[in-house]
Amino acid sequence: MPRLWNETIEAHRRDVREAILDTTAALVADQGLASVTMSQIAEEAGIGRATLYKYFPDADAILSAWHERQIAAHLGHLVTVRDRGGDSDEQLRAVLEAFALISHESNGGGGELATLLHRGAHVVGAQQQLRNMIRALIADGSTRGDIRSDVAADELAGYCLHSLTAAGTLASVAAVRRLVDVTLAGMRPPIHRE
Amino acid sequence: MPRLWNETIEAHRRDVREAILDTTAALVADQGLASVTMSQIAEEAGIGRATLYKYFPDADAILSAWHERQIAAHLGHLVTVRDRGGDSDEQLRAVLEAFALISHESNGGGGELATLLHRGAHVVGAQQQLRNMIRALIADGSTRGDIRSDVAADELAGYCLHSLTAAGTLASVAAVRRLVDVTLAGMRPPIHRE
Numbered sequence: 001m002p003r004l005w006n007e008t009i010e011a012h013r014r015d016v017r018e019a020i021l022d023t024t025a026a027l028v029a030d031q032g033l034a035s036v037t038m039s040q041i042a043e044e045a046g047i048g049r050a051t052l053y054k055y056f057p058d059a060d061a062i063l064s065a066w067h068e069r070q071i072a073a074h075l076g077h078l079v080t081v082r083d084r085g086g087d088s089d090e091q092l093r094a095v096l097e098a099f100a101l102i103s104h105e106s107n108g109g110g111g112e113l114a115t116l117l118h119r120g121a122h123v124v125g126a127q128q129q130l131r132n133m134i135r136a137l138i139a140d141g142s143t144r145g146d147i148r149s150d151v152a153a154d155e156l157a158g159y160c161l162h163s164l165t166a167a168g169t170l171a172s173v174a175a176v177r178r179l180v181d182v183t184l185a186g187m188r189p190p191i192h193r194e
Numbered sequence: 195m196p197r198l199w200n201e202t203i204e205a206h207r208r209d210v211r212e213a214i215l216d217t218t219a220a221l222v223a224d225q226g227l228a229s230v231t232m233s234q235i236a237e238e239a240g241i242g243r244a245t246l247y248k249y250f251p252d253a254d255a256i257l258s259a260w261h262e263r264q265i266a267a268h269l270g271h272l273v274t275v276r277d278r279g280g281d282s283d284e285q286l287r288a289v290l291e292a293f294a295l296i297s298h299e300s301n302g303g304g305g306e307l308a309t310l311l312h313r314g315a316h317v318v319g320a321q322q323q324l325r326n327m328i329r330a331l332i333a334d335g336s337t338r339g340d341i342r343s344d345v346a347a348d349e350l351a352g353y354c355l356h357s358l359t360a361a362g363t364l365a366s367v368a369a370v371r372r373l374v375d376v377t378l379a380g381m382r383p384p385i386h387r388e
Contacts, residue, residue, distance in 0.1 A: 159376050162360035166353050166357075175349060178345045178349060182350065183357075
């Protein structure tokens, strides 16, 4: 990291904050949620306890902040994937696959933490942003004829998001890709079969 | 209820047990989980407290038993729906729709209770039975050519079950039916499109 940047107080504070989040996440992953203390976090992060309390009142607040950062990173990643180009159908497939892979990977991260953290305003906000992004891609696809238009884009977005959470239970990335295929197939314009 | 039946001790015990479960479920639905006491349950069920304690040690145990009964009833309903006849494709659609409607309806029943109860061995067992039932119907459909064979039946069963939980967020039965259509469409043999 360039020193010049680090010389501003703002940047220093941000670095300390990031270090606290990283340390806490690592401790929780290691030894579970219940046993992590503020003293331990301070020690592992290499700061004093008094300093730690200037940043966060307790371990729960740190975990919330860490989770908020994770979710923002995931959303940022999905936006990047969407903006990589291609037509709306390629974008939709890319975003759905990226979302499924996130579900697939984060499932390893312990149910305890997930249950504790999957509430809060930032989660609801992020879910809404994600749903809006997917709905917009579906609406585009529907206009282009790639996606069925007999079901509202918002209903299809809800279907996608639920269907792809199955990725958390799958054993391989290949299986995740098949799930994305099946999910997309459900949204294609219906063809009348014999 | 015919008296003759009720005259056996077995049947009487079963009736009391059912009455306790019904009373407790109604109390919890009314006033929330935290405030329901054993005294209140005994009073509302019209039995003594000592009798109540012969059946259940605490309110949590009653709720677990109630939930187990609910789940058994849901599974029984799905088996009935499956056995109503038709070919395997009609059976699959009927079972998926019945499952989606259960998800749709039980969503109204309060998140607090759901979070508390959706663990426990009986839930895992019932989920496995449900998944097995759906997987068998999918495997049949795949043999008959109604369902794609490029994805394993068990993966498709997982996809269905996750996708259809979206029914819990839908506003109408018509929307639930559309979700079942979309979910089934994802499982049709792929058609090569232009």
